[in-house]
Amino acid sequence: MAIDGVFTHFLVDEIDSSITSGRINKIYQLSNNELIFVIRANRVTQKLLISTHPSYARTHLTNLDYIYPKEPPMFCMLLRKHLEGGIIKSITQKGNDRIIMIEVLHTNEIGDKVIKKVIIEIMGKHSNFILVDNDTNKIIDCIKHISPFLNSYRTLQPGANYIFPPSQDKINPFKATRDDFKRIDHTTNNISRELVKTFEGVSPLLAREIMFNTTYPNYEAIYNSFHDLFDTLKIEPTMKITEKRDYYYLFDLKSISGESRLFDTLSKLLDRVFYGKDKKDRIKQQTQDLERFIKNELDKNVHKIENLNSDLEHSEKADEFKLSGELLTANAYMIKKGEKKVQLENYYSPSLETIDITLDPRLDPIENAQKYFTKYQKAKNSVKYILEQIELTKQEIRYFETLYAQIASANINDAMEIRQELEDEGYLKRRYRKKKKNAKPKYETYYDEDGVEILVGKNNIQNEYLTHKVANRNETWMHAKDIPGSHVIVRTTEELSETTIRTAAQLAAFYSKGKQSSSVPIDYTKIKNVKKIAGSKPGFVTYDHQKTIFIDPDEEFILNLSQK
Known part of the structure; x- marks a missing residue:
């Protein structure tokens, strides 16, 4: 519990000095328990993050970029009605507890100036965000409702009087x-x-x-x-x-x-x-159905290839059927109709051992031989079909392994592009009207310490776009060797410095299935040596003339890389 009351004391001072007297320009709700207030104060636009997540509850200014939902939830709409355009009058702490109070001067529908109070309770799984009318002390709404049936002392729902959590009679x-x-x-x-x-x-x-x-x-x-x-x-x-x-x-x-x-x-x-x-939790909330579908498809194909291998093992008896037919034909004069089994010398074998051949007593020797030749032909044809199916299923497994690795590090936009790809490929029914063709995928952009621009695709659509639409044929392409991962493009045609090579390789390793491994092999070559596989799904390529560098993925290094 690093965010204790003492930490909160100084955190409130920091926030207060930055945004008090500022105007709340916009409010966004990122998830069930996360809000962003965009505030203009001291001629600077700031973002205040408020989280009531049971494990990550906190309030602080943030410099991180967030993807805002297109449609605001009802709670967000209510906050916009009561707080947007309002001026922050004060930010205080209750005693030395983990309770932060923000007073906002707002103009209501009839033009009167009113004060609304935002109360943020940072209390683990009991954390909450409560909007209170300052004049009446009535709760307008809160993120987590608590009915009087659950807590007779402290009801948290619209219309109830706001009461602070019980005092523990401790010393400040x-x-x-x-x-x-x-x-x-x-x-x-x-x-x-x-x-x-x-x-x-x-x-x-x-x-x-x-x-x-x-x-x-x-x-x-x-x-x-x-x-x-x-x-x-x-x-x-x-x-x-x-x-x-x-x-x-x-x-x-x-x-x-x-x-x-x-x-x-x-x-x-x-x-x-x-x-x-919290980003992972937020994305999980919005993409868990998609992740479950990808995992189910992956498991289904793994099970399918197990069955195909079993069928292949059975079908490989084709040569035994052919041998039985040939031996029956050669020895037909010795076999009587009505026999159920016969032992014949295998003249193909140097040791001339005898083999047992089961017969249909209703058929004569030639008819039995023909029956074995028919079995042979069917088995031979099925082997060819099964081998084709095994190859197709391996491709499906590789495809869904790639998607599964991508969804693990995806943001909301990345995940929606993965869904779009699955819809385009016919795996999912289209939920929304298809995006216009000119909509550009939103890939990641980084810069190394020399200022060289490096682009990273985080799904197949972005990979396809970067490699085949954006990159110059003489620029450098990187990818983790033999495992699912991002296409990384180094945007220069000049000879790469060791710094640039290692930075781009770090990105290729971090945005791959091997991000938790060590000594990840990263292949790199010129774009002109990278070719799309004919008839393949988006992002699948072959390449040659590559060099390989081994990298230990370093998350701290990636976090400190410039993206501007």
């Missing part, structure tokens, strides 16, 4: 006195827990840091350590990277050993900590 650490520390049982083996129980907004993480600096566990020593930390507190937002997990806090935690990475602001720290985590 910023107002703590020496006498307050006499409440702590310093004889216990877990004084950190006592600090958490006694002081509002002090998390176990902060309590351990306080005790780390305490020389002797009596109340005087604890007070001195506590007092020293709060009096000399310098905000240095830090991520602490250890072998087992990463930590983050207002300052560098001396009680934890590991690599320290400093950030300019608390908001930038939170952007980095939560980058991709």
Whole structure:
């Protein structure tokens, strides 16, 4: 719980200094529990992210780019009605709790100035966003409703009076006195827990840091350590990277050993900590049906190829049928009609061993031989058919493995293009009217430290477009060797520097099925050496004259790459 009350205290100061007196220009709802307020303050447009996600609840300014839904949900429409165009009057914290209050001066439908209050409760799975009428203290609406049947003390639904969560009768650490520390049982083996129980907004993480600096566990020593930390507190937002997990806090935690990475602001720290985590959940909400379909198709084809291999094994008895027919024909004069089995010498074998041949007693020897020749012809034809089906099924498996890898790192637009591709290929019924042909796929653009532009396709449609429509024939193409991945285009015809090669190769490795592996082989060659496979699905190519570089994918490196 790194976002404790103390963290919130300084986070509120940071947000308040940036956007108070600013105008709320637009509100977007990214998912069931995420909102973005676009605010114009101090001649700068800022984005305030508010998340009530049970695992990633937080509020901070963000520099990340988000894809906004085309159709706003009803809750978002209500917020736009009550808050858009409003001026932020204040941003405060309740005591030292993880509750943030934003007062907004807004003009209502009849032209009156009214104050609406946004209350953000950052409380794990109980996190909530509540819009309250300041004059009546009535709840206008909230993200998570709680009926009186679930909580008789605190109802959270439209029309109910807003009540803060029950007070825990803790001491605000910023107002703590020496006498307050006499409440702590310093004889216990877990004084950190006592600090958490006694002081509002002090998390176990902060309590351990306080005790780390305490020389002797009596109340005087604890007070001195506590007092020293709060009096000399310098905000240095830090991520602490250890072998087992990463930590983050207002300052560098001396009680934890590991690599320290400093950030300019608390908001930038939170952007980095939560980058991709809530995004994955948001995308999963909107694409889980598509992901399930791709996985089912993949599993279906894997099962199909198992059955085909079994059929092939059976069909490969064709030569046995042919041999039986030939031996029956050669020895017809020795066989009587009505026999059920006969033993004949195999004159094709050097050892001339005898083999058993089952007969139909209703047929004469020649008719039995003809029956075996018919079986032989059918088996021979089926082998050819089965081999064709195996090859087609292998192509399907490769195709859906590619899609499955792509959906894992897709944003909403990428996923919708994957759906469009499946519709175009006839796997899915078309849900919407087909996009106009001139709609350009939205691929990723990066720049290495030399300023060289590098393009990355994140699905087959983007890969096809980049390789066959955008790239110059003398530019460089990269792809992870023998595994599903992105087409990466280096947009220069000049000889590539080692820096550019390694940067593009990092992108090819990161945007591939091998992103969690080490020493991923990346092939690269000129675009003129890359050819589309005739009749294949989008993005499938062959290439030659390639070189290979081995790369250990580095997510931190990718995150720090410029995209502007």
